[in-house]
Amino acid sequence: MNVRLTDGRDLPIEMHKVRIVQRTRLAPAAERLAAMQEAGYNTFLLRTRDVFIDMLTDSGTNAMSDCQLAAMMVADDAYAGGESYYRLADAIRDVLGLEHFLPVHQGRAAEHLIAKTFVKPGHKVITNYHFTTTRAHFELMGGEVLELYTSEALKTDSTHPFKGNMDINRLEAAIAEHGAEAIPFIRMECTTNLIGGQPFSMANLRDVSRIARRHGIMLILDTSLISENAYFIKRREAEYFDASIGDIVKAMLAEADMMYMSGRKSTCVRGGIIATNRREIFDAIRPWLPVYEGFLTYGGMSSKEIEAMAVGLREMTDLEVASSSADLIAHFVARMVEEGIPAVTPPGGLAGHVDASKLLPHLPQTVYPAGALAAAVYLTSGVRTMERGTVSTDRDVHGNEVMGDLELARFAVPRRVYTMSHIEYVVDRLKWLKEHADLVGGLRFVEEPPVLRFFFGKMEDLGGWGARLAAAFEKDFGPEA
Numbered sequence: 001m002n003v004r005l006t007d008g009r010d011l012p013i014e015m016h017k018v019r020i021v022q023r024t025r026l027a028p029a030a031e032r033l034a035a036m037q038e039a040g041y042n043t044f045l046l047r048t049r050d051v052f053i054d055m056l057t058d059s060g061t062n063a064m065s066d067c068q069l070a071a072m073m074v075a076d077d078a079y080a081g082g083e084s085y086y087r088l089a090d091a092i093r094d095v096l097g098l099e100h101f102l103p104v105h106q107g108r109a110a111e112h113l114i115a116k117t118f119v120k121p122g123h124k125v126i127t128n129y130h131f132t133t134t135r136a137h138f139e140l141m142g143g144e145v146l147e148l149y150t151s152e153a154l155k156t157d158s159t160h161p162f163k164g165n166m167d168i169n170r171l172e173a174a175i176a177e178h179g180a181e182a183i184p185f186i187r188m189e190c191t192t193n194l195i196g197g198q199p200f201s202m203a204n205l206r207d208v209s210r211i212a213r214r215h216g217i218m219l220i221l222d223t224s225l226i227s228e229n230a231y232f233i234k235r236r237e238a239e240y241f242d243a244s245i246g247d248i249v250k251a252m253l254a255e256a257d258m259m260y261m262s263g264r265k266s267t268c269v270r271g272g273i274i275a276t277n278r279r280e281i282f283d284a285i286r287p288w289l290p291v292y293e294g295f296l297t298y299g300g301m302s303s304k305e306i307e308a309m310a311v312g313l314r315e316m317t318d319l320e321v322a323s324s325s326a327d328l329i330a331h332f333v334a335r336m337v338e339e340g341i342p343a344v345t346p347p348g349g350l351a352g353h354v355d356a357s358k359l360l361p362h363l364p365q366t367v368y369p370a371g372a373l374a375a376a377v378y379l380t381s382g383v384r385t386m387e388r389g390t391v392s393t394d395r396d397v398h399g400n401e402v403m404g405d406l407e408l409a410r411f412a413v414p415r416r417v418y419t420m421s422h423i424e425y426v427v428d429r430l431k432w433l434k435e436h437a438d439l440v441g442g443l444r445f446v447e448e449p450p451v452l453r454f455f456f457g458k459m460e461d462l463g464g465w466g467a468r469l470a471a472a473f474e475k476d477f478g479p480e481a
């Protein structure tokens with residue numbers, strides 16, 4: 001929520017009270033250097049005791065509400081037929097308008113089951129943009145992922161409100177080229193993660209849905225960030241200015257045949273679901289659920305999380321909840337732009353993003369500028385971010401390096417966790433880094449896993465720039481900062 005100040009500025013303001021807190025600590029620069037070296041210049045491999053502000057992800061790291069915590073106390077732990085499952089079923093029916101669902105332990109488990117059921121070797125899976133785990137699952141089943149984004153999608157400096165849209169002409173052309181039978185489904189990702197949390201519009205979703213129906217192709221929504229995408233539709237698409245988040249969410253889902261979600265984002269829990277109104281889709285996936293996840297009524301989630309998800313689904317349609325990180329991100333991005341930091345615009349739904357190819361123009365993609373920026377941010381601030389560029393893009397089947405479409409450092413803003421002063425600190429340290437960008441060098445893999453290499457890969461700082469950067473920072477701010 002924003003409130004209008006006397007001088008006309010909009011202030012993103014928290015519509016909640018903070019009643020439980022968790023201590024955090026700013027390790028001094030020398031300690032951060034040692035931690036970064038130990039982690040192989042990969043922020044995934046840091047320990048949280050060495051992290052001051054954790055902006056690695058908004059996945060599973062959001063603040064839960066009092067009502068969610070209370071609901072966890074009445075969880076019904078049963079292997080089969082537990083009441084918690086039926087309470088989640090009610091919420092899914094009420095909020096999403098969907099009758100059949102399968103709980104799974106998290107989003108990628110849903111992707112796994114969908115890929116296993118529907119993707120066959122040679123298939124082309126069409127999407128507005130891939131997500132890392134999504135692509136891995138579809139490719140492991142022998143499918144190929146076609147990303148039919150628009151010409152705006154990869155412009156990091158833009159005013160286009162819906163950079164997550166699918167290019168309708170490219171969609172028609174791809175169906176004509178490959179034939180509908182080669183396309184198991186079209187996947188639209190809400191608040192498209194890897195291009196900067198950018199939403200698609202309802203108008204675009206309707207166009208995609210119409211074409212999918214005409215060709216008899218299934219349309220699947222990745223709804224991990226559906227409340228944020230709905231919020232952007234409300235704010236940016238005139239037809240929906242007066243609509244509620246709940247109505248927009250239902251209208252989005254009415255266009256699709258099936259949805260799956262990581263519940264770790266919009267619903268602030270640890271879990272996931274697949275849901276549909278088409279009984280035959282549910283029947284096709286259900287046999288695999290007990291094989292890979294668990295029995296139908298818990299499917300790999302703890303019953304406590306199932307209860308919290310039932311509440312989280314209802315709460316995410318609250319305007320205050322749906323806007324809680326989006327408005328802070330908008331402020332964060334505006335502050336970065338003010339300071340001349342190349343932030344991705346317009347602001348997206350899960351994070352503020354910095355375009356590393358602009359902040360570190362001297363680094364070619366072969367030495368991973370976004371990875372270097374994520375490491376440099378940690379060294380100079382204790383803030384943990386995530387590389388979303390070439391490191392996050394695996395090699396092709398021949399082992400050749402594939403350059404990322406973008407080189408972004410992602411500063412995730414978990415819902416209701418951080419405040420304006422945290423954001424102001426981050427912007428300040430980025431400002432210092434921008435002035436010392438020439439001190440940041442490239443990275444090189446010393447340990448490179450064969451799949452999703454960004455999780456466990458270890459790198460080294462070419463020429464030992466990390467120590468020089470930490471020393472320059474210490475010179476300006478002292479040994480304790």
Ligand code: F0G
Binds near residue numbers: 108131193222
């Ligand atoms: N789809 C999207 C759009 C996601 O952002 C994620 C996870 C997944 C699927 C997979 O879900 O993690 O529950 O298995 N995104 C996290 C992130 C990991 O940091 O952006 P999961």
